[in-house]
Amino acid sequence: MPNNEPAAPAQDLSPAPAKSGPPREIELKLAASPEALETLRGADLIARHARNQGVTRRLDAVYYDTPDRLLDRNGLALRVRRSGKRHVQTLKRSGSGDPLARDEWEVALPDGTLDLSLLPLADIGEPLASLSAGQLAPVFATRIRRRLRRLDYAGALIEIAFDDGMIEAGEKSLPVSEVELELKEGEAAALYELGLALLDIAPLQVATQSKSARGYGLAFARLPRAVKAKPIELGAHDNADAAIAAILGNTYQQLLGNLAPVTTQSGPEGVHQMRVSLRRLRSALSVLKREIASPAFEPIGREAKRLGHVLGPARNWDVFITQTVPDIEAEGLDDAGLLALRKAAEPFQATSYAAIAERLANPQTSRFLLSFGALIERRGWRSGLPSEAMAVLAEPAADFAVRVLARTHRQALKRGRGFGSLRPEARHQLRLALKKLRYTAEFFLPLYEGSAARKYLGRLSRLQEALGLANDAATTQHLLAELRAGKAPGPELHFAAGAVHGWQSRHTIEAGRKLKRRWRRFEAANPFWT
Numbered sequence: 001m002p003n004n005e006p007a008a009p010a011q012d013l014s015p016a017p018a019k020s021g022p023p024r025e026i027e028l029k030l031a032a033s034p035e036a037l038e039t040l041r042g043a044d045l046i047a048r049h050a051r052n053q054g055v056t057r058r059l060d061a062v063y064y065d066t067p068d069r070l071l072d073r074n075g076l077a078l079r080v081r082r083s084g085k086r087h088v089q090t091l092k093r094s095g096s097g098d099p100l101a102r103d104e105w106e107v108a109l110p111d112g113t114l115d116l117s118l119l120p121l122a123d124i125g126e127p128l129a130s131l132s133a134g135q136l137a138p139v140f141a142t143r144i145r146r147r148l149r150r151l152d153y154a155g156a157l158i159e160i161a162f163d164d165g166m167i168e169a170g171e172k173s174l175p176v177s178e179v180e181l182e183l184k185e186g187e188a189a190a191l192y193e194l195g196l197a198l199l200d201i202a203p204l205q206v207a208t209q210s211k212s213a214r215g216y217g218l219a220f221a222r223l224p225r226a227v228k229a230k231p232i233e234l235g236a237h238d239n240a241d242a243a244i245a246a247i248l249g250n251t252y253q254q255l256l257g258n259l260a261p262v263t264t265q266s267g268p269e270g271v272h273q274m275r276v277s278l279r280r281l282r283s284a285l286s287v288l289k290r291e292i293a294s295p296a297f298e299p300i301g302r303e304a305k306r307l308g309h310v311l312g313p314a315r316n317w318d319v320f321i322t323q324t325v326p327d328i329e330a331e332g333l334d335d336a337g338l339l340a341l342r343k344a345a346e347p348f349q350a351t352s353y354a355a356i357a358e359r360l361a362n363p364q365t366s367r368f369l370l371s372f373g374a375l376i377e378r379r380g381w382r383s384g385l386p387s388e389a390m391a392v393l394a395e396p397a398a399d400f401a402v403r404v405l406a407r408t409h410r411q412a413l414k415r416g417r418g419f420g421s422l423r424p425e426a427r428h429q430l431r432l433a434l435k436k437l438r439y440t441a442e443f444f445l446p447l448y449e450g451s452a453a454r455k456y457l458g459r460l461s462r463l464q465e466a467l468g469l470a471n472d473a474a475t476t477q478h479l480l481a482e483l484r485a486g487k488a489p490g491p492e493l494h495f496a497a498g499a500v501h502g503w504q505s506r507h508t509i510e511a512g513r514k515l516k517r518r519w520r521r522f523e524a525a526n527p528f529w530t
Contacts, residue, residue, distance in 0.1 A: 022093075022103040022104075022105065022123060022124075023103065023104055023105060024101050024102065024103055024104060025092065025101065025102050025103075025104040025182065026098075026100050026101050026182065026183040026188055026191070027100060027101075027102075027180055027181065027182045027183070027191075028100055028180070028181040028191040028192065028195055028206075028373075029178055029179070029180055029181075029206075029207040029208070029209075029210075030178060030179040030180075030181070030195060030198065030204040030205065030206060030207060030366075031177070031178050031204065031205040031206075031207040032177055032178055032179055032202065032203075032204050032205075033177060033203070034164060034177050035202075036202035036203055036204065037162050037164060037177060037179070039201060039202045040162065040179060040198060040201060040202050041147055041162050043198075043201050043202075045197055045198070045201060046149060046151065046160065049151040049152055049153045050149045050150065050151055051149075051150040051151065051152060051157075052149060052150055053149075054147055054148055054149035055147075055148050056145065056146065056147050056148075057083050057084075057145075057146050057148065058083065058084075058143075058144075058145055058146075059081055059082075059083050059142070059143075059144045059145075059146055059165075060081070060082045060083075060141070060142070060143050060144075061079045061080065061081035061082070061141060061142045061144075062079060062080055062112075062138045062140075062141045063077060063078065063079045063138070063139050063140050063141070063142075063212055063215055064078045064079070064080070064114060064136040064137060064138060064139065065078070065136060065137070065139045066131070066135055066136060066137075067137065069139075069216070069220070070127050070131070071127070071128070071136075072216050074126075074127055075093055075094045075095040076091060076092070076093050076127075076128060077091070077092045077093075077094075077210065077212035077213075078090070078091050078114075078128075078136070079142075079212070080109065080112050080113075080114060082112060086108070087108070087109040087110070087111055087112050088106055088107070088108055088109065089106070089107050089108075089109050089114065089115065089118065089119070090104065090105070090106045091104070091105045091119055091124065091128070092104050092210070092212070093124075094210075097230065097233075097253060098253075099208070099252065099253050099256045099257075099373070100183075100188055100191065100373075102210075105119055105120065105124065107119060113133075114133040114136060115133065116128065116131065116132065116133055139169070139215065139216070139219050140167060140168060140169035140215040140216070140218060140219045141167075141168050141169075141215075142165065142166070142167050142168070142176070142211050142215065143165045143166050143168065144163050144164070144165035144166075144176060144211075145163070145164055145165055146161050146162065146163050147161070147162040148160070148161050148162075150184070151194070153190055153193070153194050153197075154186070154189070154190035154193050154194065155186050155187070155190065156183060156184075156185060156186025156187060156190035156191075157183075157184040157185035157186060158181055158182065158183060158184065158186075158190060158191065158194055159181075159182045159184055160179065160180070160181055160182075160194075161179070161180040161181075161182070162179055163176055163177070163178050163179070163180060164176060164177050167211060167214055167215050167218055169215060169218045169219035170219070172218050172219075173218075174214060174215075174218050176211065176214075178207060179198065179204065181194055181195060187377060187378075188377050189373075189374050189377035189378045191373075192370045192371070192373040192374035192377060193374055195366075195370045196367065196370045196371065196374070199363055199366055199367055199370065203363050204363065204366055205360070205361060205363075205365075205366050206256075206259065206365075206366045206369045206370065207259075207260075208256050208257070208259045208260050209224065209260045213260075223261070223264055223266030223267070224260035224261040224264055224266050224270070225261060225266070225269075226258055226261045226266070226267070226269035226270040226272070226273040227253075227254055227257030227258050227261075227273055228254070228273060228276075229250060229251075229254045229276070229277070229280065229442075230250065230253065230254075231445075231446065232246050232247060232250045232442075232443055232445075232446055233246055233250075233446070234246045234247075234397060234443075234444070234446040234447060235397075235446070235447075236396075236397075236398060236447060238396075238397040239393065239394055239395060239396060239397055239400075240291075240392055240393050240394070240395050240396070240397055240399075240400035241379065241382070241393040241394065242397065243397040243400060243401070243443075243444070244288060244292075244379075244381060244393070245376060245379060247284050247288075247443045248281070248284060248372075248375070248376050249376050250280075250443075251277055251280045251281040251284060252281075252372055252373065252376055254273065254274075254276070254277035254280070255274060255277040255278065255281065255369070255372075256369070257273075257277075258270050258273045258274035258277060259274070259360070259369075261273075261274075262274050262311075262356060262360065263357070263360055265353055265357075268315075268318035268319075268322055271311055271314050271315050271318060271356070272315055272318070274311060275308055275311045275312070275315055278304045278305075278307060278308040278311070279308065279435070279439070280439050281300075281301075281304050282301055282304050282305060282308070283435070283436040283439040283440060284439070284440075284443065285297045285300065285301045285304075286301075286436060287404050287407075287408055287436070287440050288381075288404075290404075290407065291389075291392055291400070291403070291404065292381060292385060292389045292392055292393065293389065294380075294381035294382075294383070294384075294385060294389075295383075295384060296375055296380040296381050296383060297381065299371065300368070300371065300372050300375060303364070303365075303368035303371075303372075304368075307359065307365060307368065310355055310356055310359045311356060313348075313352040313355070314349065314352035314353050314355075314356055316352075316475050316478075316479060317345060317348055317349035317352055317479065318349065319472070319475075320345055320476060320479050321342055321345050321346065321349060324472075324476060324500065324504075325338050325341060325342050325345075325500070328499065328500060328503045331503070337492040337493065337495050337496035337499070338496050338499070338500075340490075340492050340493055340496060341483065341493060341496040341497065341500070344483050344486060344493055345479070345483060348479075348482060348483070397444075397447060398447050401444035401447055401529060402529050402530075404440060404444070405440060405441060405444060405527065405529045406527065406529070406530075408436060408437045408440045409437060409527055411433055411436075411437075412430070412433040412434050412436075412437045413523065415429055415430040415433040415434075416430050416519060416523070419515075419516065419519045420516060424470070424474070427467060427470065428471060430467065431464065431467040431468065431471060434460060434463060434464050434467070435464060437460065438457065438460050438461065438464065441453070441456070441457060441460070441528075442457070444529070445457075448528055448529065450528075452526065452528035453528040455525070455528075456525050456526070456527065456528045459518070459521050459522045459525050460522055460525075462518050462521075463515075463518040463519060463521075463522045466512075466514050466515050466518050467515070469507060469508055470508050470512075472504070473504040473505070473507075473508045476500060476501075476504055477501065480497045480500060480501065483497065484497060
């Protein structure tokens, strides 16, 4: 019998058109050894896709700022670059949210003298609009030898630059050896895909610091700062496909944003925030695969787990040395031999950081980062999906969010049944389920307004905090066991370990008194998505 019902409208999963705005530079940077640069320059892959024979240029640039680094503090980098007899003044602005993109304005100069009036100051805005060239002074310089070629690759036109040289600030200098892939035409996914192809030829490491960022770091002995997750950009008119892209893109931005702080070992917060980004990513993949079961999620989740596992010991030792021991000292127990305990922990901390450095330098990590970027740009989760899964991607993001949140909430409540009699391992599993629920709620929070969501998340956060104290105590006991198993621990170390155990036991008991009440409050909380 013929079907006389009208055909369903085609599902539109095309991304929204790009928003107009300032000119943008879209660039992927890959750190390479001088030997790797030489190998890549002569690679057959480059020759096969090249439009031209390439040119070699000497690029000398001077970067300018005010004495109090006003431009830098506002995400701006201003330089004058000389190549032969040609001078170009360039202003770049970061902070767009896209890990590959920066706003960029370039103008030719008759000589090497700054001329801010040539820039579209009304469009750029403050603080540059109120500055004069006389308020700016050189901060550092770069001296780069660049071999440049243009490639047709994966439907895009890409300019590939092989850079080697120096960044100089006074008497200090820093070597530069890297590959830059700049998108001239086409889709940004091609940059990641070319990066993966280059990784098959020579070892490379995904890099996120621009030359200007490294120059400021060199000039002012400043280390990169850790990056927290930014609010997800998600609107009521988005569909589920756009929501997935926004969620994964947000975790990717946080992951890449903490690559430089972790690589340079700039402090405990970098490791912590990178670990958070991986946990957010794994939580996202866990809840999303229940909806669309894309095979593309599996390798990303596997590598995120592997990298997170390497970060774990460093985070544990960081907390022990910078939080646990100081907190106990602050309560007047500084005479319990805690200094010896901290000193004994420092070699373990150093070993854990060395393991991170080794993992980040491993090409497998760069392959993970590049593959993840390509997945987001190509929306690779669509590949090979059955028609019913494609229909899910086309539904409104709000409907998708209600279903995902409700299921994740039910799973957490199920983990907490018989809360008062849960054994430690069951409470640990509940803590993980609550963490997944909190991340999921935060992913979809832009779709909801009002106090209900804040109240729900507040109760959830307080419950997690109380459960986390017991987990922290268990982790600390594991660390103390490692210290005791070290080289001939003396009685002072054993005494200090006992003091830590006693202090944490007291706090765990106090937290336990609050746990049942906090669980009941959370259990009674009205889901804000209903």
